[in-house]
Amino acid sequence: MVFTRAINWDEFFFWHEVAQFSGGQLDRPLQTFHVRLFGWLPPFYTNSVDGIVTARLFMLGCEMVTVASITVLAQRFTDWQTALFAGLLYLSAGYVLQHGMSFRADPMLAATLTGALAILGTSRLSIPALAAFGLLCGLAGMLSMKAVLFAPAFVALAWLRACESGFSLQRLLQLAGGGVATGLFFALLYIWHSTGLVPESDAVGQGGKMIGISAGWMFFIGLPVYAQMAIKSMLIAPILYVWLLATPLVIARSSLDRAEKVALAGLWLPIVSLFFYANTAAYFYAFILPPVVVACCLPLRWGIIRFGPQLMTLSLMVTAVVVWVSEDRAVIDRQRQVVENVHEIFGQPVTYIDQNFMLADWPKANGFMTPWGMSSYYEANRPAYRTALGQQTVPMILANSADLLAMLEGDGGLLLPEDAAAIRNNFRLFSWPIWVAGKEYPASSTEFGDEFLVPGAYTLQGGPLEIDGLVLAEGMVIHLDRGIHRIRNPGLTPVTLTWGDHLRQPSRPLRPDAIHVDF
Secondary structure (H helix, E strand, O other): OOOOOOOOHHHHHHHHHHHHHHOOOOOOOOOOOHHHHHOOOHHHOOOHHHHHHHHHHHHHHHHHHHHHHHHHHHOOOOOHHHHHHHHHHHHHOHHHHHHOOOOOHHHHHHHHHHHHHHHHHHOOOOHHHHHHHHHHHHHHHHHOHHHHHHHHHHHHHHHHHHHHOOOOHHHHHHHHHHHHHHHHHHHHHHHHHHOOOOOHHHHHHHHHHHHHHHHHHHEOOOOOOOHHHHHHHHHOOHHHHHHHHHHHHHHHHOOOOHHHHHHHHHHHHHHHHHHOEOOOOOOHHHHHHHHHHHHOHHHHHHHHHHHOHHHHHHHHHHHHHHHHHOOOOOHHHHHHHHHHHHHHHHOOOOOEEOOOOOOOOOOEOOOOOOHHHHHHHHHHOOOHHHHHHHHOOOOEEEOOOHHHHHHHOOOOOOOOHHHHHHHHOOEEEEEOOEEEEEEEEOOEEEEEEEEEOOOEEEEEEOOOEEEOOEEEOOOOEEEEOOEEEEEEEOOOOOEEEEEOOOOOOOOOOOOOOOOOOOO
16 A cells, blocks of 8 residues: 555645755745655656655665554553454554555654654653653654644553652652653753754744644544544544544453553543544554554453454454555546656656645645635635736646645635636646636637736647737747736637747646546
8 A cells, every 4th residue: 555545635745845855945944843854855756746755765764663562561461362353453443444554644744653662651761762752752742733632641641650768758759850851852852853944033933823823723523524534534434433432441341550541541541532533544553553553452451351352353454454455546647647748748757736735746726726725715814816826927737635636626715716716717727637727719809908917928829819919820839927918819710829939738638537636
């Protein structure tokens, strides 16, 4: 699946940040530490799809670290066989199978945080162990602020280790040392990473601004934004949810001592974030489930005794295979072809509009069109897209989302009316799903004014056309400035104006129904 699963929208964004860093353009220190690991890759790849696939191999390694950490930590509460089943329970969960190796922060977060939990729960808390704990937790904080969602698990395990020692001063100092090490490593990593991205005075401001924006959007009261995905997660991992829902009751009725019950309850609690944390799309489950499956070790042990390890293994394999078989392995090749077609049409980077930064190192005129990004766009209630067209030369729109495609085709309410009108009047379908700045004029002897928001050379095709009193013949190229131009089509056939000097159609065009970007 590393090589055959469709590239998800935020994998493109993740790669875009790496390309920005590689090109010396990244100016955001928080939640971008991954660029330090992958900044050497972009020069080797002109197609972002291929670069992401290579980076996924590292994420697969992170997933294996997560599974190993789950097994080690689960063994603290049960036997090795059940601990191995906890790892298998995680791997076979539908969304984990699909996104556990994807190129985003979640696999790295899962590996660092679960590794830190394993150290906290099973090590002697020696100085090297505490240093490793602090490094992993500090690194997790640099990767994503949602690392804080693991807090119940860390608090519960710290309580367990304190109880085991009878709250000895030495153990309390060790636990405090782990906290100090975390803060120290986070500060050192932040200072190092922010150096060279933005001036030191601006780094703090940007970090604070980002925290404020995230806190305002990422938490909710009411219906979850991704409620449908939560339901689907149950349908494609039914065995996981049977054990997950049974876990609180089994923990309460178990013969474990109070401290161990508290520890397992704390490991289970991160799943509750589904009810107050907004950004819980499919990939979120690869991040949040590791401590939860450890907490499920008690009902898992009962299942192994009751049904036998062979039947348990088979049942997990069946649900995983169903998810795997249902994958459309042709999508990633179509995505790769879209990127190649864009390169073939333009030859060199141009500014563009799309949903997800599919062209990593090309200048982009709009922001990330996620629910978060679009929410900010609607709240601002300003025609940001028309403004961008008025300030930059934007020759292309890549319709790599269903909503963006619907807007271009005259349907849907993705953008504010002024923005939607500006885009529809200035772009035409060139080669699916690539819209290029241009116009289409039916045969008419009436002269009228038409606004051009994308300046540059335009190629006339289909017949003669009169622009600002100048009659152009078929195939001629004219340079048009931004603004209103007088248009008249004196011929008998429709004509088109397309930005660029005779842009060529790609050698392997895609059919209108062939492009699909997996959200």
